[in-house]
């Protein structure tokens with residue numbers, strides 16, 4: 001090949017790959033069209049959250065009145081949001097809770113897929129929905145730091161990923177806020193919380209979390225998947241405040257109705 005031939009070939013290769021890449025991405029769109037990350041139904045475009053209309057309609061969002069502090073949904077009567085009896089009696093250490101929905105029906109199935117069945121694509125959908133919910137609830141809210149509730153290393157080893165960290169990463173990439181995934185340490189392995197009352201949960205979690213280093217008045221958004229009694233997020237909040245956090249708000253995917 002002469003010099004001009006080499007030059008031609010040299011110029012044509014990157015162009016060839018660019019065209020190939022474009023063609024392949026077109027083919028991927030044909031063979032792998034954008035799909036709902038929950039049920040797999042095709043979607044018309046790739047905008048977020050990637051959930052189809054049918055799934056969005058089936059998810060039990062919290063639409064009625066709720067506690068202004070812990071987001072407990074009030075199901076027995078209508079009316080305005082207000083602070084629930086439990087928060088009045090024993091004010092939690094966190095400022096407020098933002099949640100997407102009730103831990104029931106399709107929301108419960110979605111979180112199960114996300115946590116235990118490796119459907120990590122839901123993290124982006126959940127992150128976008130939470131960002132919208134947080135902005136709607138308090139448009140002026142600003143956070144210095146995102147902190148996911150940590151898993152104990154034994155549980156992280158068996159599950160291989162921390163679902164709260166994945167949601168935090170989705171929020172961080174949208175808001176450009178730093179995440180401190182190692183700020184909170186789960187220093188004790190705790191028994192599963194299911195079936196325990198609030199006082200039993202608090203006993204089970206007592207001293208379970210600690211902050212790895214001091215804070216200097218930062219406003220923190222603490223992220224967890226499901227909130228039932230609030231024992232976990234309360235313990236984490238206390239550890240963050242003890243480390244010097246200014247204010248702690250909570251963002252969870254779902255709020256379970258209080259059981260004890």
Ligand SMILES: [Zn+2]
Pocket residue numbers: 036037038039040041051052053054055056
């Ligand atoms: Zn769907």
Ligand SMILES: [Zn+2]
Pocket residue numbers: 067068069070071072083084085086087088
């Ligand atoms: Zn409350």
